[in-house]
Amino acid sequence: MITASPDDMQGALRNLADAKEGLAEGEAMEGFHVEGPHISPEDGPRGAHPRRWVRRPDAHEFHRMQDAARGHIRLVTLAPEWPEAPRYIETLAEEGIVVAIGHTNASPIQIAEAVQAGATLSTHLGNGAQPVLPRQANYLWAQLAEDRLAAGFIVDGIHLPGSFLKVAIRAKGLERSLLVTDAAMPAGCAPGRYKLGGQEVELTPDQRVVLAGQTRLAGSALRMDRGIELLMRLAGLSLAQAVGMATLNPARVARLEGRQAGLVPGERADLVEFRFHAAAERIEILKTYLSGRLVYSG
Ligand SMILES: [Zn+2]
Incomplete structure (x- = not known):
């Protein structure tokens, strides 16, 4: 907030x-x-x-x-x-x-x-x-x-x-x-214009979130x-x-x-099962559990 x-x-x-x-x-x-x-x-x-x-x-x-x-x-x-x-x-x-x-x-x-x-x-x-x-x-x-x-x-x-x-x-x-x-x-989301609070922001094709029409960063689109x-x-x-x-x-x-x-x-079983592709330094999410319950399966 x-x-x-x-x-x-x-x-x-x-x-x-x-x-x-x-x-x-x-x-x-x-x-x-x-x-x-x-x-x-x-x-x-x-x-x-x-x-x-x-x-x-x-x-x-x-x-x-x-x-x-x-x-x-x-x-x-x-x-x-x-x-x-x-x-x-x-x-x-x-x-x-x-x-x-x-x-x-x-x-x-x-x-x-x-x-x-x-x-x-x-x-x-x-x-x-x-x-x-x-x-x-x-x-x-x-x-x-x-x-x-x-x-x-x-x-x-x-x-x-x-x-x-x-x-x-x-x-x-x-x-x-x-x-x-x-x-x-x-x-x-897809690149384009969005509302953030009362302000207009833009997600650019290279994944920057900026105030619309400006270069000032307004958060990220990072996972x-x-x-x-x-x-x-x-x-x-x-x-x-x-x-x-x-x-x-x-x-x-x-x-x-x-x-x-x-x-x-x-402990509460919030788990992410993933595969790590070392050569590409890439994470592939396979399954996600929340309190032991499967909530995502890729
Ligand atoms: Zn901040």
Whole structure:
């Protein structure tokens, strides 16, 4: 869920809660990630979020969203440079919400204060940022150097070059690195124009999702299996390392109960059976199980 008006955000969260609780495969959604609206209003860090709905952190608003989501919000991304941010982060962390730093223009000191207040994750690190930064004292280095922050990376081959991925994953350590798709509305669809929130976006033939008529990225059309292939190719990881960045690490960072031990008796059987074509570095999905129930057969 990205930045929008309070009514739209609450409405969308209500729809998501209905989907999670009502659809046959709803439990595939572990929880909701609210990205915004308390982010940087500036071009660059703001990314494709609409500026008119960016606003300062407000715990009352969070509680209205969490009520609309019927308690399913698990992760919140904000920019910690807002003066209200440390108190807001403390409140959410006390309630068990995972707080992430993202779409930010914070100083290194403000990053440190956010971590002190309870932030534990960087959202799609390296994206939602200015094209040019001070070479040393900047929010990317500050987050890379902070061992209490895990970090998510969009590995679609478009958002980040391999050199950044390699260095960032080494800086974080594999166990603190997560693969995220950042998949937006047009993912899995044919190229063309789509609505994302109130904005028009375009899926280009080379699989970029951009604001319509612009070059600014507005999410991705990436699938997890493709992300794992690209992680191996771009960051030089093994298959097992790349799979860990898509499975165990997110479960641990999101503090999902009973999901952190991997494939052992007693854990929920969410399984993907696939064949890995080593020469082509290609994953072929064969079967998918949700809670032990076959939900896809290729
Ligand atoms: Zn984002």
